[in-house]
Amino acid sequence: MPAPRKIRKPDIKMVILGDMNVGKTSLLHRYTERSFKDTLSTVGGAFFLKQWGRYNISIWDTAGREQFHGLGSMYCRGASAIILTYDVTNWQSLLQLEERFLSLTDSANDDCIFAVVGNKADLTDPYAQTIMPEDVGPEESAISATPSSCPTPPQTPTIHKQVKREDAIALYSRIISYKALDEDASPVADKMCFETSAKTGYNVDALFETLFEHVLPSIIQKQVRTKSPTVCLEGYEEEEEKKRKADCCT
């Protein structure tokens, strides 16, 4: 009989939250797949695994359930880092973070850290329009393959920016008070508020790398507490698949 397959359990759980259409799935896709697709379906892909050095990080997406107010507090249980995402062109999406999503984070770890992320910066800020060379996926390189004698000038963004970075920083400070976190011990607002573009890759690596660096102490503490870093997944994947199919049909 073959030995049961053992896969290393994720060392840390991260969660991405925010209103529908702010670009959560696109941000995760950009970071893990290094590409951008205009039409990405969230359904199905609710869980990303990222190897960071010798650590396994799980990043949870909403699987589209935010649309139906269908995210329970279970979703953030055990999370060490939470990314609260809004769309810089949509003021309402920032309000929603406080009104709808912040309370879901009550079940996260006590030492959970937060990032506030304004996505779609390419629509409003010229500096966010440049595609990082290392971020050019096959689709983008095909699109931008123009003859070198006729370079395409960067487009001038035309969409009005509704959320300023200061508004996000103010929200971050309110989160620290709401969570009753020690302001001196928490990462400073300026470091944890990002403007990103999943489309061009602008600031996406910086966001995730900063979060990973901040959760590292928490990973190490957890490893000291739990002796076994492995989990037996035999039978688990089939169960999960069954549950996923059942969820889809309800």
Ligand SMILES: Nc1nc2c(ncn2[C@@H]2O[C@H](COP(=O)(O)OP(=O)(O)O)[C@@H](O)[C@H]2O)c(=O)[nH]1
């Ligand atoms: N211009 C621009 N569009 C984006 C960006 N991120 C996502 N989008 C688009 O916004 C829409 C919603 O993205 P999606 O990732 O599905 O959002 P989610 O519902 O929060 O997961 C899609 O049409 C994306 O192509 C971005 O950084 N810039």
Ligand SMILES: [Mg+2]
């Ligand atoms: Mg999505």
